[in-house]
Amino acid sequence: MRYIPSSPAEREALLAAVGAVSIDDLFATVPRAVYRTERPTLPPPASEIEVRRDLGRVAAKNAHLGEWTSFLGAGLYSHHAPAFVSQLLLRGEFLTSYTPYQAEVAQGTLTAIWEFQTHMALLTGMDVANASMYEGASAFVEAVLMAERLTKKRTKVVVSTGVHPEYRQCLRTYLVNFPFTIVEVPLGKDGTTDAGALAAAADDATFAVCVQSPNVFGIVETWKAAADAAHARGALAIGVVNEMFSLAVLEAPGSAEIDIACGEAASFGLAPSFGGPLVGFLACRDAYKRQIPGRLVGRATDADGRSGFCLTLSTREQHIRRERATSNICTNQGLFALAATMTLSVLGKQGLRETAVQCLSKAEYLKAAVKAIPGPFSVAFAGKTFNEFALHCGVPVNEVLRRAEAKKILAGVPYARLEPSASAYRDLLLVAVTERTPRSGLDALLDTLRSF
């Protein structure tokens, strides 16, 4: 087999060296009842030629964003991916190394993680950030658990329903076995979380108050409302972001008294890849750093005074602290944290801002045009938005999708797909744009809407 270097003769030599007659000897301690001598019932080995043919056909069955105009978002936005990024990710030194436990032979990975931490901290206005989480939803759960550890002996977490439904669903999954209650606070008419309701829901048992901005309907929330609600009761405020470009035009959670920021950073050039691998992040105030889940890289110097980077504060982690660790996370999203770091580096301050302004401008254009259509469509909420908004459909949402599909347009994500039980939002279609959506695409969607 091409992935097993030794030739049959070399394998014989190895066997002889270890004093075995056959491979079976090496498996002698496997109970005979379960030791299999027949081959697995899989097809014969496939050559690259066959794999390309087989899986190439499978891939061709999907609608991909290179060929379709897409307004899909709802937590995952297709921004520009600079050409060099995917090419440099193929460098074996990045691709085929693992967690930089041994700093001396991993300065490349370590430097990049440290830069990722810096980017996340800068964007969120926080002091520190970790080396990555799996993705937004689990990052959110980890942030909630972290808040609980930091506040001690509290039992309640208040969550805006503007937080992505899948994130909330994950929170329920992970928290079910703890004696915690989750209180969900509904949105007001304008699509923002009602500040009063938030304050009312938080009590002295509350350890965290959580909002997302822009929220799942694309509406810009007021971080301060959550921070005030939390701090009034000695709880921590958690800010969720899954469209990171918004932070180039909107107040950073860290500047608005949010304590922990978390979410999804895939906007920085990651391919959507049907939803993964993405890259979660978690950032917080310096005082909380010892409760951060996952890895952290610090800058240090060696014995000769040379500057370098290494894993640090590891006593938080499972490989040292075991059941008392701040999380069970081990493998994280290293390569895609690197991809986001590369993308951020080349975007830079100016590119971040320009991209954000383009996203905003395109969404505003679309919203204004929708409002001008006399048909059965309207913008669902009056709140301010960034690059996504909820379209209220006076016709069945699926009919809108179908008509758009005929023009190779993916018109948006029906909110019902995210949260089928939320019947009040059954008629909403989430429509997202990015700097990659050309005017012609916007106009084609508008034409579809006008056809109703």
Add this chain to the structure above:
Amino acid sequence: MRYIPSSPAEREALLAAVGAVSIDDLFATVPRAVYRTERPTLPPPASEIEVRRDLGRVAAKNAHLGEWTSFLGAGLYSHHAPAFVSQLLLRGEFLTSYTPYQAEVAQGTLTAIWEFQTHMALLTGMDVANASMYEGASAFVEAVLMAERLTKKRTKVVVSTGVHPEYRQCLRTYLVNFPFTIVEVPLGKDGTTDAGALAAAADDATFAVCVQSPNVFGIVETWKAAADAAHARGALAIGVVNEMFSLAVLEAPGSAEIDIACGEAASFGLAPSFGGPLVGFLACRDAYKRQIPGRLVGRATDADGRSGFCLTLSTREQHIRRERATSNICTNQGLFALAATMTLSVLGKQGLRETAVQCLSKAEYLKAAVKAIPGPFSVAFAGKTFNEFALHCGVPVNEVLRRAEAKKILAGVPYARLEPSASAYRDLLLVAVTERTPRSGLDALLDTLRSF
């Protein structure tokens, strides 16, 4: 501009440092009459997003081999390209370095070239090979010019018409200004070059006798016939190969007294890329190495006895010998010689042989099936073939192509496209297969032929 690092402020600092007030000062010695102050009349700078959109659309207008079943060959064959090759070619250390003039910082490139030389020598059965030529046709021309230098004061080159017509056309182009005559020897009934005619054409003024095998009709030639014809008159024999896999099942030119082997090595995993970049090669007997055109790498040791590689015998080259150089070639096909080397390394002895046997078997299957079709088609020549053969069409060749196209099949190359003047061959379609052509593709072509 993203490819120009210095910021406007840094550019000002540079200008100030050189003592210039404006950029125009630096161009002061350009005659004012031709110095342009307006911008070039090109469209505004395009972002990656726009370039992808624009050229992506252009690319989509072509029929590519991933979506079409192809029987196109005629000097360029689409063999398997191992996945790792194109990925490793993207490594900046290979991609963005130049000719390894400075051996100490180019051992990677030098080692790979030395391996390329070795592969070419092994395959052709020759003693030495060079670091690459542009592609097959110009390699052929260089071989002919080399033979002339080696024989001295002779004026005639004998060329089989089985040599690819574009190669022969190039020979005419390059030789037009020298006092040499080119004599073309026609093929016999069975598609091989007539040995008698070859011997007859060679005389004491002849410096080279040239054949290609498999020839342009896919027919296996007898190297020895050319070698005998040449050597009988003190000329050199040149063997052209442009389907290198044939050398895993067919006698090497170097084993059959051919003096110089040359041609195209693109079969080793290179993408066809509409005909370039490919990779030419030139190999010969040791005695002729000082007349080799282009670069050569040798193995050497440094002062401390460490083994390494460096450019050698450079006094043949233009940068030293100027108008007396063995060629004017400077930039060659380095990256694609590397690609071929990588492919050959992973194919290895066994993969080479297996691939060749598959090619042969598929062509034999097709030929046998064609012969069994009662319609207007026949195999044009009785000579033995490797992976390509000439199909004689009793209906217009273009009609065959058209019907095949309807099934997304590229049925072959009409010989008339290569040499419109060769009216005797007007009804021939060159049909090539490789190990990538699946049986279903072969059968689909046969179905098309049966439909006539």
Add this chain to the structure above:
Amino acid sequence: MSDHGTLTSPEPLVRADARLDRRRRFGSLFDAPRAGRVGVLLPPLDVPEADPAALYGKAHRPGVEGEVEASEVDVVRHFTRLSQMNFAIDTALYSLGSCTMKHNPRINEEIARLPGFNDTHPYTPEHLSQGNLELLFRLEEALKVLTGFQRVTLQPSAGANGELTGALMIRAAHVKAGNARKHVLVPDSAHGTNPATAHFAGYSVIELASSPRGTVELSELEAKLTDDVAALMITVPNTLGVFEERILEIAKLVHAKGAYLYLDGANFNAFVGKVRPADMGVDVMHMNLHKTFSTPHGGGGPGAGPVGVCPSLVPFLPVPTVEWSDGAFRLEYDRPDSIGKMRAFHGNFGVLVRALTYILSYGSSIHEVAENAVLNANYIRKRLEPFYHLKYEAPSYHEVVFSDRLQAAAGVHNIDIAKRLMDFGFHPPTMSFPLIVPGALMIEPTESEGKDELDAFVDAMIAIAKECETSPGIVTSAPHTTPVGRLDDAATAREASRPGNFAPVLRAPVR
């Protein structure tokens, strides 16, 4: 000339003199202020430009202070240079035990990058995602064949996340049966994620002391296996590389108490194609696709941790599952007993594509992976046994765990040996566990090392063992050939001496 991949004579490749060595060093992109540099161009804005300041008022942010400013050239060079400071599988044997650092085939990367896979949004309607759903379906089928489980969820993001998924399903099943139970048993040889996972599933951890063979001590197990035990989490072969010979009895004992047998499948590489875990009585197991199934580790991730379950746990699988009916694939959310979702969207899909590519590439020969992984580890064991202490002598499978006992006498510890190995061009073994082997050197060569590379590694380890005797200072001051010397020591020491006070520099300052 014997110049190929073997060790050189001790003659230096780099001349020694400080004056001679003027190599450049590069730090972080944040170190070099490059104000005004630009790295990307966007298309011209083709709609009227909105004014965020006017729109957002107080909430407007004028930009991200402190962000990088760099040209494309700067960035490409920076990351190229960074990469050159990394060891990787693509450069040499990477002996990091338990991590299964095997060859990562490039065809996997190619297939995962096909736009039809890579450029698809998870909320694309199902009828336009049939290829993706087919891929998920086929991967689940293949993993079912290899494990013998009833179903496999592909959603977990990594091994630890798979563990948690399994633990949550176990708990859900117990809850449904009327009693969540309180404890999870974990051998003392276990990986740190096992106890951490049990904790995050709401269980307390009871540690099982290993037998002198390094395996589960049945008497210990029986003693601790009360009715309050929800599950036993074991690792097979365990982190010593030793197979639980009495796995069938263990399973019987666990089941007799109504508990579940969880298998940490991180070491599946040792028996894939040779043993189906379900046949051993395992109820639930995660697999690390980034180990056994060759998806790249990427400097720390991503991974994927599919979990296979026995029939009784099927109702509790995360949603959605992929089903085939009426000639189409679809996502099934209507599973009332499901634990819910472990993450947004459908798992680390790109990793799953790579894993299926790998499985197809091996096909019915995939047992050769296990055979050769075990063979290679045993070869290393055999050759190094005269030089390094082996605390547990039971037969080794995919890895072998030595200790620094012999070298510690001369004041040389596992960390020193590890650092010195870098000078010889190899990635060090794992040292942080198993905790039951003090001074551990956990070596896992994987099947993708040939005899020549194994020999080179072994020769280096032997040379170091000799250096420990003849010139231990060379070892304790290693590495000598890396871009930096030891850093972690400094940080760790400082942290230990001032616990809670150590303030590492976790980010660049804003200038």
Add this chain to the structure above:
Amino acid sequence: MSDHGTLTSPEPLVRADARLDRRRRFGSLFDAPRAGRVGVLLPPLDVPEADPAALYGKAHRPGVEGEVEASEVDVVRHFTRLSQMNFAIDTALYSLGSCTMKHNPRINEEIARLPGFNDTHPYTPEHLSQGNLELLFRLEEALKVLTGFQRVTLQPSAGANGELTGALMIRAAHVKAGNARKHVLVPDSAHGTNPATAHFAGYSVIELASSPRGTVELSELEAKLTDDVAALMITVPNTLGVFEERILEIAKLVHAKGAYLYLDGANFNAFVGKVRPADMGVDVMHMNLHKTFSTPHGGGGPGAGPVGVCPSLVPFLPVPTVEWSDGAFRLEYDRPDSIGKMRAFHGNFGVLVRALTYILSYGSSIHEVAENAVLNANYIRKRLEPFYHLKYEAPSYHEVVFSDRLQAAAGVHNIDIAKRLMDFGFHPPTMSFPLIVPGALMIEPTESEGKDELDAFVDAMIAIAKECETSPGIVTSAPHTTPVGRLDDAATAREASRPGNFAPVLRAPVR
């Protein structure tokens, strides 16, 4: 901390002691016999297997003796390791003058790899190749805009091949006019390909001695410009980086004699977008797309050498040309005066795709390339002038040519300075020409170096100049930090001492 890309203090990064440095060395794949290893799998043969021995009889060859046997792992590692021994633009400033080692944008690679371009056969029918023909058409149009020429052929494979194409067209034109003429004039500062090309076009070369400013001496030109001269081949700016101020007079003189003015466009980077060569009276010029238009040099190639021509040479262009008519692109072969073909197929198409991508990326800002290339070269000149001798003092454009005159006094030569520069992390300048500057150091930074990198390079050059005074031995024994020391010297010396007898090892032996 000033750790970013500037030079370190002289403190060594690698410890000196031979005993400390045990790094592995790797030679050629041919060195390590790995009999029986396999690197690829083919699909199962799906037709009856033919027997080549039976079919071919005597002509059958059983296989290729001596070929590599290796697994995929071996091969991936080998080439990864090899690459790590190369300097490249992606790692640092690459000062190799005349080669225009500028940033190679990755978008070019991406576009050239689109299957619609990369996986197309040159004999695909024209109606199924409209995208490729459009690409060729658009690139020709863009180059026409930038050069002012009537037409441009994209066929030549590299610069030298473009030169030959141009020379053959010139000769064809003269022949058509009744007299092929005999000579081509070439300044003594010219690149070696110029005289070589003239020779291969059937002309004899007459060298023009340069003026003290390094440019064409008009009196010399007039003296040698007889009726037998077919063309003058000049380079602008020439290889000294000096612009031919009197180019318009030169063109007039040449044309007055019925000769053609050939421009070697290798240095187009100095004036692209600023001057159109046709406006200067140039009749024919090649461009090196791998220089001015950023296509990667790939360790030696490929390149592409399009040639632009004035109206009178259009009939002689190689076939085919690309034409647009009746709503479609087509290949035109019917050009009776054409010189024919320069190579098989349509040129280095993939290189052409990259070049068009680059031109679109810069668009109407492409003059910034020239402006910044010239600015950067002048900055280096300004800063190094106090330390290195400048033989020709005329204003520099894209490159500056120093010499080792000042250092030679201390016994240090250009080659030593070049080797020492490697220790500082930079690729050395060109030394093999221009021949009129003994001990040349030809430095071309290109526009894609920022001020910080220029400063680092200049600092290194200055440090070396100082070393030449204080410790010349360090310089003459350099490099000290590369995988091997000087090799070429040995070979060259041996060759010189035994001309014709030197037998370099040009390949691996068959075992």
